[in-house]
Amino acid sequence: MTPSPTSIRLIEPYGGTLVDRIVPMSEIPELERGTTGVMTLTPGAEIHFRNIATGCYSPLTGFMSGAEYRSVIRTGKLPGGQDWKVPVLLHADALTARDVREGMLVALTDQAGSRIGAIDVRDIFEIDQDEYCRLVMGTNETEHPGVRNIVRQGTVCIGGEVSLFADAATPETLQSSPRDSRAALDATGKDSFTAFSTRNIPHRGHEFQHRIALDRTDILGIHVITGATVTGSFRSGAVLDIYDMLISEFYPRGRVFLNNLRLPPIYAGPNEAFLQATVLQNLGYTHFVVGRDHAGVGSYYGRYASQEIFEIPSTLGIEILPLPEPHYCPHCDKIATEEMCDRPEFLEKLNGRDVRRLLVEGRHEELAEILRPEIRDALIERQHESPLFIE
């Protein structure tokens, strides 16, 4: 392992040290001899697992134990004192829950059955789903997709340090590990880096926010969050491609980075925004754009609840760039916030759902208010070639 890139310019990883749990398989002889248990990770658990091992979730070195879990949901802190809002749990299926014992080393496989790592089981514990949902999601209504996720996964969890095999550590397309991201930011020679996270095609309101970020700090990192497959949402490949085009054709050269940020579906609104901030600090970012209803779902969280959570002093080093919601003003024919217009009652909302609806219904003229023409045309063209949305 090369030493992790450190620079006095870069923000510290959360907790002070960038976690690295990537090991050659030969360092775990029990696994080579096949004398361990085996557990298959769900796609969401695999994302958590890789994020722990590559340092995205520093200072976590494994899936949470019962003590860590209870500390996080009841006090909002890890036992070490760092603020942490979303538990990182490995839910065991019934068969695994029956066979696994504390002290065992369990091989972890992906959905295809390939061994990608291991967990050193330190704790097996049960969670109270109702308490989890109330404290993490702020609701236990079963219509909430995050609540449904938790209920589906059962109550038994396995905690312990993880190792990711070096052979299985290949990143996804456009995905930067914390180590690589920090090295790339360091190489710019600059010292202020703003992260913007999104799951959607960039509309004019997003561009408006990107330009504010570029005005305030040196570098903008656009992090397309992938890993959740929600029916009806844009395919992540399309979002990444459109962003790639936007950045290379319209944004200042060398000042905008694109990253494929893998996160499982959580839907925890403000608490999820806090987790994103944690990951982005570990990736080396100093600032984070938080807009309206960031990481929200339906109308469960207040319009600016995800900004308010950061008003409480915390152990995070990354600073929040809270931005008001951009709208389209038909009166001025401009993107504007409520502060900028004389006729705020006429402001029109901009959102990904409208883009989807207008595209599907072929109402391309109306898309012009929401998207720049180059993006609209690229989407229309792409729509003819391959499915744009998850079915």
Ligand SMILES: [Zn+2]
């Ligand atoms: Zn106006």
